[in-house]
Amino acid sequence: MTISYPDVVSLAVPFFIALILIELAWITITKRGGRYETRDAVTSLVMGAGNVASGIVLGFIAWGFFMVLWDVTPFDLGHSWWIIALCFVLDDLRYYWVHRFGHKVRWVWASHVNHHSSQHYNLTTALRQTWTYTFTFMMVVRAPLILMGFHPAMVLFCGGLNLIYQFWIHTEAINKLPRWFEAVMNTPSHHRAHHGRNARYLDCNYAGVLIIWDKMFGSFVPEQDHDKPDYGLVHNIGTFNPLRVAFHEWVGIWRDASKPGLTLRDRLMYCVAPPGWSHDNSRDMADGIKAKHLKRHPEDQGTPGFEHLS
Amino acid sequence: MPLEILLVLVVGGITGIAILSHSLGLSKRRAFQSADDAQAAWQREYPSSSVTDVILSQSGYAALVQTRRSIGVVWTMGDDTCARILRSPKIARVNTGLRLRLADYAAPVIKLELSTEETALWAAKLEGQS
Numbered sequence: 458m459t460i461s462y463p464d465v466v467s468l469a470v471p472f473f474i475a476l477i478l479i480e481l482a483w484i485t486i487t488k489r490g491g492r493y494e495t496r497d498a499v500t501s502l503v504m505g506a507g508n509v510a511s512g513i514v515l516g517f518i519a520w521g522f523f524m525v526l527w528d529v530t531p532f533d534l535g536h537s538w539w540i541i542a543l544c545f546v547l548d549d550l551r552y553y554w555v556h557r558f559g560h561k562v563r564w565v566w567a568s569h570v571n572h573h574s575s576q577h578y579n580l581t582t583a584l585r586q587t588w589t590y591t592f593t594f595m596m597v598v599r600a601p602l603i604l605m606g607f608h609p610a611m612v613l614f615c616g617g618l619n620l621i622y623q624f625w626i627h628t629e630a631i632n633k634l635p636r637w638f639e640a641v642m643n644t645p646s647h648h649r650a651h652h653g654r655n656a657r658y659l660d661c662n663y664a665g666v667l668i669i670w671d672k673m674f675g676s677f678v679p680e681q682d683h684d685k686p687d688y689g690l691v692h693n694i695g696t697f698n699p700l701r702v703a704f705h706e707w708v709g710i711w712r713d714a715s716k717p718g719l720t721l722r723d724r725l726m727y728c729v730a731p732p733g734w735s736h737d738n739s740r741d742m743a744d745g746i747k748a749k750h751l752k753r754h755p756e757d758q759g760t761p762g763f764e765h766l767s
Numbered sequence: 768m769p770l771e772i773l774l775v776l777v778v779g780g781i782t783g784i785a786i787l788s789h790s791l792g793l794s795k796r797r798a799f800q801s802a803d804d805a806q807a808a809w810q811r812e813y814p815s816s817s818v819t820d821v822i823l824s825q826s827g828y829a830a831l832v833q834t835r836r837s838i839g840v841v842w843t844m845g846d847d848t849c850a851r852i853l854r855s856p857k858i859a860r861v862n863t864g865l866r867l868r869l870a871d872y873a874a875p876v877i878k879l880e881l882s883t884e885e886t887a888l889w890a891a892k893l894e895g896q897s
Contacts, residue, residue, distance in 0.1 A: 467768040474780040481784070485791055494846040495785060495794040502781045509777070513770075576847040581784070692812060695842075695849035695874025705873040712872075749815055 460536065462614035467509070469621045476625065477580045483630055484579075490630030491579045496697045498581040503699045504571060505584030511591070519596040523609035532606030541615070544607045545666075548615040551602060552665035555595045557676065560660050565593045566732045567706035574702055576689035578652055583627035588703045619665045623648070643668045646680045653686030656750035657762030659743040678762040691733075691746065706732075797843040798827030805830035808848040809841040822889070824864075826880045831889055838892065840867070840877055849874060858893055865889055 484490050534540045559569035568587040575582045602612050626648040634644050643664040651662035661678035664671050671677035680686065694705060713727040713735075723736040733742035741749065747766055750757065757763050788794065799805040802821040809818065809832045820833040829842040832850070841850040856877075857868040864881030881889060 464768060467773050470768075470773065470776050470780070474776070474784070477780075477784060478787070481787065481791075492846065493788055493791075493793050495788040496845045497847065498788055498793075499781060499785045502784060506777045506781065509773070687811065689847075693847070693849050695844060695851065695871075695877065697845070701873060701875070708872040753814065 460608060460610050462610045465614065465617040466620055469624070473580070473584065473624060480580050480628060480630055491628060492577060493579055493581070494577060497575055497577050498579070500697045500699055500702060501575055501581040501585035504588070504702060505581075505586055507588045507699060507703065508584075508586035508590075511588045515591040518591050519599075520609065520613075522596055523599065523603050523612070526600055526603040527609055530604045530606060532604070533608070534606035536608065536611065540607070541611060544602065544611050545615040545618060547602055547607075548599070548612060549619055549664075549666045550670060551598050552616070552619055553663050553670040553674070555598050556663040556665065557674075558595065558598075559593075560663065561731050562729055563706070563710060563732050563734070564728050565595060567710055568593045570690065570706045570732075571702045573652060573654075573690055574694050576693060578627060578629055578649060578686070578688045580624065580627055582652070582688075583624045585702075589707065622666045627652075639668075641667060641669060647671075647677075649686045650678055650680040652688050653680075654689050654691055655684055655687050656747045657681065657684055657757070657760070658686055659691070659746060659762075661762060681761060794845075796828065797846050797848070799823055799830060799841075799843065800827070802830065805841050806832070808843075809839070809850050811848070812841070812850040813839075813852070822892075824879065824885055825882055829877070829879050829881075831892060833892075840879070842877055842879070851877070853893065856893065858890060860886060860890065865893075867893075 480491070481493055484493060555565075556569075559565045568589045571587055572582075572585050575585055599612055599616075603609055623643070626643055626645045628645050629649065631645040633639060633646050634642075638644065639646065643662070643666055647662045647664065647668050650658045652658075658678060661676050662668070662671050663676055668677065694702065696702065696705075710728055714724040719727075719736060726734055726736070731742045733740045733745065744766065747763060751763060751766060758766075799808065802823045805823050806818055806821045809821070809830070810816070813834070816837075817835040818832060819835055822831040822833075824830065827843075829840055832839045832841055834852075837852045837854075839850060839852040841848060851869060851871065851874055853867070853869070855870075859866045859868070861878075863878070864886050865879040867877040867879065869875060869877065879889065
């Protein structure tokens with residue numbers, strides 16, 4: 458039987474463009490709901506185009522890997538609608554962990570960082586995607602799904618749907634949604650918190666579609682009305698050049714790991730330790746930034762995003 | 768979707784959104800309104816630093832920030848801001864002011880639009896303390 462799933466991300470491109478135009482019109486007319494800046498938006502869109510191009514050029518690597526696994530596995534769960542639905546939920550769990558690794562392992566962060574490099578939060582930010590995902594080797598996290606008997610084409614189809622869902626949550630034009638929806642689904646509010654560079658919001662809300670994963674694994678921080686997310690990186694980049702946006706953290710890893718006089722362990726840690734790790738403790742990781750924030754703002758002690766710090 | 772159609776959509780979409788955004792006046796560069804405004808942008812990047820002096824450029828596009836331990840620059844780019852502590856930048860005098868080259872792949876160049884008097888003052892401070 459020939460199995461065919463549509464390339465949903467490509468099919469969604471006209472809708473992406475239409476929704477960006479609607480959001481831009483909304484912000485222009487109402488003077489609220491976010492902000493746009495030309496070079497920032499163009500950089501994000503070029504990063505999105507580059508992501509599609511890198512998928513075309515390098516996609517065969519992940520596909521080849523998945524097909525090897527498919528040949529190996531004795532299981533085939535078929536293509537019924539409920540298997541697709543189950544695959545979608547399990548792939549969303551896979552997304553949660555890949556995304557969490559993307560913030561806690563510098564090698565993966567080097568790929569993901571560009572998505573957080575805009576100081577804006579609008580629908581173009583959703584398209585500011587990596588060019589270097591293949592080199593993170595995070596495709597291995599999908600291996601269990603395929604070995605369980607979900608066809609690789611189905612897994613990629615579900616991943617595409619996941620990506621499309623995440624597009625519309627990159628907006629300030631929508632505040633809060635009904636309570637039941639906010640409880641289960643990833644929403645603009647939850648994802649705004651994820652993009653916040655405020656100490657409170659560092660390393661939270663990794664969900665793709667279902668926010669329940671963050672609640673299950675202890676990484677959920679609700680957006681606070683009194684602490685509006687400040688978007689961007691802890692140390693923002695000073696360029697709109699897409700090449701520098703795409704590769705700056707890889708260059709940073711190289712420069713750190715190739716410093717003279719380091720031990721082999723230090724060099725390895727510069728590659729895989731959480732962002733902010735340094736061999737001489739001259740930089741701060743997320744918990745260090747939070748701890749320093751609490752020294753300046755002890756009133757935040759015990760509030761969302763700081764519960765685990767004494 | 769055929770590749771040629773996808774290409775037309777992507778190129779057309781990016782170009783159209785860029786033209787529209789520019790036509791709506793969204794390419795205007797932000798200027799700091801005051802030294803306090805510039806200091807707030809600096810503290811956003813370096814919240815723990817103790818700022819001792821801020822010199823705002825006449826253009827409002829940049830400020831020289833002196834802290835207890837170092838010297839740095841905060842500047843606007845588009846509607847955003849960026850800041851860097853300066854460690855041995857390569858300083859070049861250009862017609863419009865100063866151009867700083869940093870050993871920083873994510874912020875390789877800072878172009879400072881300064882008057883002649885400002886250029887002399889900023890260069891002296893940067894060359895003397897960085």
